Amino acid sequence: MGTPMMEPAQAEDSQLVQETLAGNRMSFQLLVERYESRLFSLARHYTRNPVDAEDIVQEAFLKAFRRLDSFDGRSSFYTWIYRIAVNTVLDVMKRRGRSPVQSAPDPELVGEARPVSCPAPDAELHTQEVSEITHRVLGELPEIFRTALVLREFEELSYQAIADQLGISIGTVESRLFRARAKFKQKLLSLYPEFGGA
Protein backbone atom coordinates (compact mmCIF):
# COMPACT_ATOMS: atom_id res chain seq x y z
CA MET A 1 0.00 0.00 0.00
CA GLY A 2 1.50 3.29 -1.05
CA THR A 3 0.93 6.67 0.52
CA PRO A 4 -1.75 8.78 -1.19
CA MET A 5 -0.48 11.05 -3.95
CA MET A 6 -0.17 14.69 -2.98
CA GLU A 7 0.06 17.85 -5.05
CA PRO A 8 3.58 19.34 -4.87
CA ALA A 9 2.34 22.42 -2.99
CA GLN A 10 0.47 20.21 -0.55
CA ALA A 11 3.56 18.08 0.03
CA GLU A 12 5.61 21.22 0.67
CA ASP A 13 3.00 22.43 3.14
CA SER A 14 3.10 19.11 4.98
CA GLN A 15 6.89 19.35 5.12
CA LEU A 16 6.68 22.90 6.50
CA VAL A 17 4.15 21.76 9.10
CA GLN A 18 6.48 18.97 10.25
CA GLU A 19 9.43 21.38 10.46
CA THR A 20 7.32 23.86 12.41
CA LEU A 21 6.31 21.17 14.87
CA ALA A 22 10.01 20.34 15.24
CA GLY A 23 10.59 23.94 16.33
CA ASN A 24 11.61 25.67 13.11
CA ARG A 25 10.23 29.18 13.24
CA MET A 26 11.19 30.01 9.67
CA SER A 27 9.05 27.15 8.36
CA PHE A 28 6.00 28.58 10.09
CA GLN A 29 6.84 32.00 8.69
CA LEU A 30 6.88 30.46 5.20
CA LEU A 31 3.47 28.89 5.79
CA VAL A 32 2.09 32.25 6.89
CA GLU A 33 3.61 33.95 3.83
CA ARG A 34 1.93 31.40 1.55
CA TYR A 35 -1.58 32.01 2.83
CA GLU A 36 -1.62 35.47 4.40
CA SER A 37 -3.05 37.15 1.26
CA ARG A 38 -5.97 34.73 1.03
CA LEU A 39 -6.81 35.19 4.69
CA PHE A 40 -6.58 38.98 4.43
CA SER A 41 -8.83 38.75 1.37
CA LEU A 42 -11.43 36.88 3.42
CA ALA A 43 -11.19 39.20 6.42
CA ARG A 44 -11.68 42.39 4.42
CA HIS A 45 -15.19 41.28 3.47
CA TYR A 46 -16.15 41.36 7.13
CA THR A 47 -14.45 44.55 8.21
CA ARG A 48 -13.43 47.61 6.24
CA ASN A 49 -10.96 48.55 8.95
CA PRO A 50 -7.44 47.28 8.02
CA VAL A 51 -6.41 47.06 11.69
CA ASP A 52 -9.40 44.87 12.51
CA ALA A 53 -8.68 42.71 9.47
CA GLU A 54 -5.10 42.27 10.65
CA ASP A 55 -6.33 41.28 14.11
CA ILE A 56 -8.59 38.62 12.61
CA VAL A 57 -5.88 37.13 10.38
CA GLN A 58 -3.37 37.23 13.23
CA GLU A 59 -5.79 35.44 15.55
CA ALA A 60 -6.42 32.79 12.88
CA PHE A 61 -2.72 32.06 12.32
CA LEU A 62 -1.93 31.93 16.03
CA LYS A 63 -4.88 29.61 16.57
CA ALA A 64 -3.62 27.42 13.72
CA PHE A 65 -0.14 27.31 15.27
CA ARG A 66 -1.58 26.14 18.58
CA ARG A 67 -3.52 23.37 16.87
CA LEU A 68 -0.87 22.46 14.32
CA ASP A 69 -0.36 19.00 15.77
CA SER A 70 -4.01 18.22 14.96
CA PHE A 71 -3.42 18.83 11.23
CA ASP A 72 -3.51 15.29 9.85
CA GLY A 73 -2.95 16.08 6.16
CA ARG A 74 -6.26 14.54 5.07
CA SER A 75 -7.29 17.88 3.62
CA SER A 76 -4.88 20.41 2.16
CA PHE A 77 -3.24 22.82 4.57
CA TYR A 78 -5.03 25.63 2.77
CA THR A 79 -8.46 24.06 3.38
CA TRP A 80 -7.49 23.51 7.01
CA ILE A 81 -6.20 27.03 7.69
CA TYR A 82 -9.06 28.57 5.72
CA ARG A 83 -11.60 26.77 7.88
CA ILE A 84 -9.86 28.13 10.98
CA ALA A 85 -9.97 31.60 9.43
CA VAL A 86 -13.71 31.33 8.63
CA ASN A 87 -14.43 30.19 12.18
CA THR A 88 -12.25 32.97 13.60
CA VAL A 89 -14.10 35.58 11.54
CA LEU A 90 -17.43 34.21 12.74
CA ASP A 91 -16.20 34.17 16.36
CA VAL A 92 -15.11 37.78 16.07
CA MET A 93 -18.47 38.76 14.53
CA LYS A 94 -20.23 36.93 17.35
CA ARG A 95 -18.15 38.78 19.95
CA ARG A 96 -19.30 41.96 18.26
CA GLY A 97 -22.92 40.94 18.62
CA ARG A 98 -23.55 39.53 15.15
CA SER A 99 -25.70 36.43 14.97
CA PRO A 100 -23.64 33.27 14.57
CA VAL A 101 -23.71 31.58 11.19
CA GLN A 102 -25.31 28.38 12.40
CA SER A 103 -27.97 29.86 14.65
CA ALA A 104 -30.12 31.53 12.01
CA PRO A 105 -33.12 29.49 10.91
CA ASP A 106 -32.37 27.14 8.09
CA PRO A 107 -33.25 28.85 4.81
CA GLU A 108 -35.35 25.89 3.73
CA LEU A 109 -37.55 26.27 6.77
CA VAL A 110 -38.35 29.97 6.61
CA GLY A 111 -40.46 30.12 3.51
CA GLU A 112 -39.73 30.84 -0.10
CA ALA A 113 -37.56 33.79 -0.96
CA ARG A 114 -39.37 36.43 -2.97
CA PRO A 115 -37.66 36.85 -6.35
CA VAL A 116 -36.56 40.43 -6.86
CA SER A 117 -35.03 41.71 -10.02
CA CYS A 118 -31.73 43.42 -9.52
CA PRO A 119 -29.95 45.68 -11.97
CA ALA A 120 -26.21 45.75 -12.41
CA PRO A 121 -24.45 48.79 -10.91
CA ASP A 122 -24.38 51.92 -13.05
CA ALA A 123 -21.49 52.01 -15.46
CA GLU A 124 -20.38 55.37 -13.99
CA LEU A 125 -19.83 53.88 -10.56
CA HIS A 126 -16.18 53.23 -9.78
CA THR A 127 -15.04 49.86 -8.50
CA GLN A 128 -14.45 51.38 -5.08
CA GLU A 129 -17.99 52.78 -4.91
CA VAL A 130 -19.52 49.48 -5.98
CA SER A 131 -17.45 47.73 -3.34
CA GLU A 132 -18.56 50.16 -0.62
CA ILE A 133 -22.22 49.68 -1.53
CA THR A 134 -21.88 45.89 -1.70
CA HIS A 135 -20.18 45.70 1.69
CA ARG A 136 -22.72 48.00 3.28
CA VAL A 137 -25.51 45.76 2.03
CA LEU A 138 -23.65 42.62 3.11
CA GLY A 139 -23.16 44.12 6.55
CA GLU A 140 -26.93 44.39 6.91
CA LEU A 141 -27.55 40.72 6.14
CA PRO A 142 -27.73 37.98 8.76
CA GLU A 143 -24.32 36.33 9.16
CA ILE A 144 -25.59 33.09 7.65
CA PHE A 145 -26.27 34.85 4.34
CA ARG A 146 -23.29 37.17 4.32
CA THR A 147 -20.90 34.26 4.76
CA ALA A 148 -22.53 32.26 1.98
CA LEU A 149 -22.18 35.19 -0.42
CA VAL A 150 -18.64 36.06 0.62
CA LEU A 151 -17.42 32.49 0.17
CA ARG A 152 -19.16 32.03 -3.18
CA GLU A 153 -19.02 35.42 -4.87
CA PHE A 154 -15.79 36.93 -3.59
CA GLU A 155 -13.76 33.89 -2.64
CA GLU A 156 -15.18 31.85 -5.52
CA LEU A 157 -15.36 28.65 -3.52
CA SER A 158 -17.23 25.74 -5.08
CA TYR A 159 -20.43 24.51 -3.44
CA GLN A 160 -18.53 21.51 -2.14
CA ALA A 161 -15.80 23.71 -0.62
CA ILE A 162 -18.41 25.95 1.04
CA ALA A 163 -20.16 22.87 2.39
CA ASP A 164 -16.83 21.61 3.80
CA GLN A 165 -15.94 24.97 5.33
CA LEU A 166 -19.30 25.44 7.03
CA GLY A 167 -20.02 21.80 7.80
CA ILE A 168 -23.30 21.74 5.88
CA SER A 169 -24.63 19.75 2.91
CA ILE A 170 -24.38 20.87 -0.70
CA GLY A 171 -28.17 21.10 -0.82
CA THR A 172 -28.09 23.52 2.09
CA VAL A 173 -25.39 25.55 0.36
CA GLU A 174 -27.58 25.84 -2.73
CA SER A 175 -30.69 26.92 -0.86
CA ARG A 176 -28.72 29.23 1.41
CA LEU A 177 -27.15 30.95 -1.57
CA PHE A 178 -30.51 31.27 -3.29
CA ARG A 179 -31.99 32.93 -0.25
CA ALA A 180 -28.90 35.04 0.41
CA ARG A 181 -29.03 36.46 -3.11
CA ALA A 182 -32.71 37.29 -2.76
CA LYS A 183 -32.01 39.02 0.58
CA PHE A 184 -29.10 40.89 -0.95
CA LYS A 185 -31.29 42.25 -3.76
CA GLN A 186 -34.04 43.27 -1.34
CA LYS A 187 -31.63 45.03 0.99
CA LEU A 188 -29.80 46.70 -1.88
CA LEU A 189 -33.04 48.16 -3.21
CA SER A 190 -34.23 49.24 0.23
CA LEU A 191 -30.95 51.01 0.99
CA TYR A 192 -30.43 52.35 -2.54
CA PRO A 193 -33.86 52.72 -4.17
CA GLU A 194 -32.21 54.66 -7.00
CA PHE A 195 -30.96 51.32 -8.36
CA GLY A 196 -34.54 50.09 -8.69
CA GLY A 197 -34.77 51.50 -12.21
CA ALA A 198 -38.04 52.31 -13.89
Add this chain to the structure above:
Amino acid sequence: MEACKQQQALIPSYLDGELSEAQAAPLRKHLLACQDCRNQAQGEKSLKVWFQAEGPVVVPDGFAARIARRAFDGDTGEPAAPMPVREETPILRFVLAATSVAAAVLLILAVTLRSSDLPSSDRLRADSDSPQQLEEVLRELDRVNAVAESEARRK
Protein backbone atom coordinates in the same frame (compact mmCIF):
# COMPACT_ATOMS: atom_id res chain seq x y z
CA MET B 1 -44.98 26.99 -17.17
CA GLU B 2 -43.70 23.89 -15.38
CA ALA B 3 -40.71 23.55 -17.75
CA CYS B 4 -39.68 27.14 -17.03
CA LYS B 5 -40.02 26.64 -13.27
CA GLN B 6 -37.74 23.60 -13.39
CA GLN B 7 -35.15 25.29 -15.58
CA GLN B 8 -35.20 28.55 -13.61
CA ALA B 9 -34.32 26.69 -10.44
CA LEU B 10 -31.11 25.58 -12.14
CA ILE B 11 -30.03 29.03 -13.33
CA PRO B 12 -28.02 30.06 -10.24
CA SER B 13 -26.12 26.78 -10.16
CA TYR B 14 -25.56 27.05 -13.90
CA LEU B 15 -24.07 30.53 -13.54
CA ASP B 16 -21.94 29.31 -10.63
CA GLY B 17 -20.56 26.58 -12.91
CA GLU B 18 -21.93 23.89 -10.64
CA LEU B 19 -24.03 21.95 -13.17
CA SER B 20 -22.84 18.86 -14.94
CA GLU B 21 -22.89 18.99 -18.73
CA ALA B 22 -25.89 16.63 -18.67
CA GLN B 23 -27.83 19.24 -16.65
CA ALA B 24 -26.42 22.31 -18.39
CA ALA B 25 -27.11 21.28 -22.00
CA PRO B 26 -30.95 21.17 -21.71
CA LEU B 27 -30.91 24.45 -19.77
CA ARG B 28 -28.87 26.18 -22.49
CA LYS B 29 -31.33 24.90 -25.08
CA HIS B 30 -34.26 26.18 -23.00
CA LEU B 31 -32.65 29.61 -22.52
CA LEU B 32 -32.24 30.01 -26.28
CA ALA B 33 -35.94 29.41 -26.75
CA CYS B 34 -37.43 31.21 -23.72
CA GLN B 35 -37.20 34.99 -23.34
CA ASP B 36 -38.53 35.01 -19.73
CA CYS B 37 -35.93 32.56 -18.52
CA ARG B 38 -33.23 34.43 -20.43
CA ASN B 39 -34.29 37.61 -18.61
CA GLN B 40 -34.05 35.83 -15.30
CA ALA B 41 -30.60 34.51 -16.14
CA GLN B 42 -29.58 38.05 -17.10
CA GLY B 43 -30.83 39.34 -13.73
CA GLU B 44 -28.77 36.72 -11.89
CA LYS B 45 -25.72 37.66 -13.92
CA SER B 46 -26.24 41.34 -13.06
CA LEU B 47 -26.16 40.51 -9.39
CA LYS B 48 -22.69 39.07 -9.79
CA VAL B 49 -21.39 42.42 -11.01
CA TRP B 50 -21.93 43.78 -7.48
CA PHE B 51 -19.35 41.29 -6.29
CA GLN B 52 -16.61 42.29 -8.69
CA ALA B 53 -13.03 41.80 -7.65
CA GLU B 54 -11.57 44.51 -5.48
CA GLY B 55 -8.06 45.85 -5.61
CA PRO B 56 -5.13 43.72 -4.53
CA VAL B 57 -4.98 42.63 -0.92
CA VAL B 58 -2.58 44.66 1.18
CA VAL B 59 -0.61 42.65 3.70
CA PRO B 60 1.30 44.72 6.26
CA ASP B 61 5.09 44.60 5.93
CA GLY B 62 6.76 41.89 7.98
CA PHE B 63 3.42 40.35 8.96
CA ALA B 64 4.55 36.71 8.58
CA ALA B 65 7.77 37.25 10.53
CA ARG B 66 5.86 38.99 13.31
CA ILE B 67 3.28 36.21 13.54
CA ALA B 68 5.95 33.48 13.57
CA ARG B 69 7.84 35.28 16.34
CA ARG B 70 4.68 35.74 18.41
CA ALA B 71 3.64 32.13 17.89
CA PHE B 72 7.01 30.82 19.07
CA ASP B 73 6.96 33.26 22.00
CA GLY B 74 3.82 31.52 23.21
CA ASP B 75 1.31 34.20 22.21
CA THR B 76 -2.03 32.42 21.89
CA GLY B 77 -3.77 35.23 20.07
CA GLU B 78 -6.78 34.77 22.32
CA PRO B 79 -8.55 38.01 23.13
CA ALA B 80 -7.96 39.09 26.71
CA ALA B 81 -10.54 37.69 29.10
CA PRO B 82 -12.68 40.37 30.69
CA MET B 83 -11.73 41.29 34.25
CA PRO B 84 -13.82 39.35 36.78
CA VAL B 85 -16.39 41.57 38.44
CA ARG B 86 -15.94 41.46 42.22
CA GLU B 87 -19.17 41.10 44.07
CA GLU B 88 -19.76 43.96 46.48
CA THR B 89 -20.64 42.42 49.86
CA PRO B 90 -22.34 44.43 52.69
CA ILE B 91 -19.04 44.31 54.66
CA LEU B 92 -17.08 45.65 51.68
CA ARG B 93 -19.68 48.42 51.23
CA PHE B 94 -19.36 49.35 54.93
CA VAL B 95 -15.53 49.40 54.80
CA LEU B 96 -15.59 51.58 51.66
CA ALA B 97 -18.09 54.01 53.24
CA ALA B 98 -16.15 54.18 56.53
CA THR B 99 -12.89 54.79 54.69
CA SER B 100 -14.48 57.62 52.69
CA VAL B 101 -15.84 59.28 55.85
CA ALA B 102 -12.48 58.92 57.65
CA ALA B 103 -10.65 60.43 54.69
CA ALA B 104 -13.05 63.38 54.60
CA VAL B 105 -12.68 64.00 58.37
CA LEU B 106 -8.88 63.87 58.11
CA LEU B 107 -8.93 66.34 55.25
CA ILE B 108 -11.11 68.82 57.16
CA LEU B 109 -8.89 68.44 60.25
CA ALA B 110 -5.72 69.01 58.29
CA VAL B 111 -7.10 72.16 56.67
CA THR B 112 -8.29 73.52 60.04
CA LEU B 113 -4.95 72.89 61.78
CA ARG B 114 -2.99 74.36 58.91
CA SER B 115 -5.00 77.60 58.92
CA SER B 116 -4.72 77.95 62.74
CA ASP B 117 -0.89 77.75 62.49
CA LEU B 118 -0.68 80.75 60.20
CA PRO B 119 0.38 84.15 61.75
CA SER B 120 -2.66 86.21 62.58
CA SER B 121 -1.11 89.67 62.95
CA ASP B 122 -1.63 92.01 60.07
CA ARG B 123 1.83 93.56 60.65
CA LEU B 124 3.89 90.38 60.83
CA ARG B 125 3.25 88.62 57.68
CA ALA B 126 6.11 86.41 56.53
CA ASP B 127 5.43 87.06 52.92
CA SER B 128 5.37 90.85 53.21
CA ASP B 129 8.78 91.41 54.87
CA SER B 130 11.06 92.90 52.31
CA PRO B 131 14.72 93.61 53.31
CA GLN B 132 13.96 97.31 53.36
CA GLN B 133 11.13 96.94 55.89
CA LEU B 134 13.33 94.74 58.03
CA GLU B 135 16.00 97.45 58.23
CA GLU B 136 13.41 99.98 59.33
CA VAL B 137 12.23 97.63 62.08
CA LEU B 138 15.83 97.11 63.25
CA ARG B 139 16.50 100.84 63.26
CA GLU B 140 13.31 101.40 65.28
CA LEU B 141 14.40 98.74 67.75
CA ASP B 142 17.85 100.41 68.05
CA ARG B 143 16.18 103.76 68.66
CA VAL B 144 13.86 102.32 71.33
CA ASN B 145 16.83 100.57 72.99
CA ALA B 146 18.90 103.77 72.94
CA VAL B 147 16.06 105.74 74.58
CA ALA B 148 15.62 103.03 77.18
CA GLU B 149 19.36 102.94 77.92
CA SER B 150 19.62 106.76 78.29
CA GLU B 151 16.63 106.77 80.62
CA ALA B 152 18.21 104.01 82.64
CA ARG B 153 21.45 105.91 82.88
CA ARG B 154 19.62 109.05 84.01
CA LYS B 155 17.98 107.10 86.80
